[in-house]
């Protein structure tokens with residue numbers, strides 16, 4: 001896969017440093033999220049404090065039910081923690097009104113989901129520019145052209161999602177998530193519905209967004225190979241942070257995920 005040469009467009013984040021990996025753009029302080037009531041109370045997150053640094057690609061891994069999606073939803077402001085705080089770009093999500101939260105989500109966050117979540121009646125181009133169409137920040141045309149070029153979508157812009165392959169649909173979803181230059185892109189198993197080729201492509205594009213554009217990406221994944229392409233893996237277990245790996249390898253991730261006591 002080849003990519004166009006370096007753009008003259010500055011990094012995405014508004015944070016004080018773009019790619020040094022030093023400034024957290026998203027952080028949680030002791031967040032707990034419970035569902036239901038005694039005796040059926042489920043503690044999905046249990047006092048989780050974690051930081052995601054500007055310009056880095058972080059994956060979140062852990063067994064099924066360990067709280068990965070709940071954490072991502074709390075970071076996205078889609079769910080409010082039962083206690084504790086989530087800060088995005090320095091704003092405590094609990095301190096803003098529902099309307100302000102909606103605006104912050106639209107303007108400062110980008111989402112990529114396993115199920116693509118494209119609007120079927122809109123073309124690829126209309127899907128990519130959706131945030132602007134619903135009142136979000138103006139999308140720079142130069143940036144849009146670059147995204148379309150980098151993602152290889154130039155000849156697909158007038159197509160509707162049903163006319164695109166799964167990999168192409170996910171590339172459109174990534175372009176949509178990046179179009180308004182969000183502070184952070186949150187991706188929930190973005191390769192879960194893709195074959196290995198399309199999956200590799202999607203991960204390469206997310207990686208490129210981090211390396212070339214200084215984008216911050218947080219991705220939930222079950223795939224050790226996908227996680228190995230990120231800068232850092234945060235492990236969850238039983239709703240708690242259970243360590244992390246920097247510059248992970250697939251073998252290192254697999255060993256880390258092996259059940260306790262097994263010879264990994």
Ligand SMILES: Nc1ncnc2c1ncn2[C@@H]1O[C@H](COP(=O)(O)OP(=O)(O)OP(=O)(O)O)[C@@H](O)[C@H]1O
Pocket residue numbers: 035036042043044062063064065066067068069070071
């Ligand atoms: N809306 C909800 N109502 C009740 N329980 C919930 C709800 N959402 C999540 N849970 C519970 O919280 C726990 C954590 O769920 P979560 O979906 O965050 O885990 P996960 O690590 O993403 O799992 P998976 O890998 O299977 O997607 C689970 O026990 C789940 O059943």
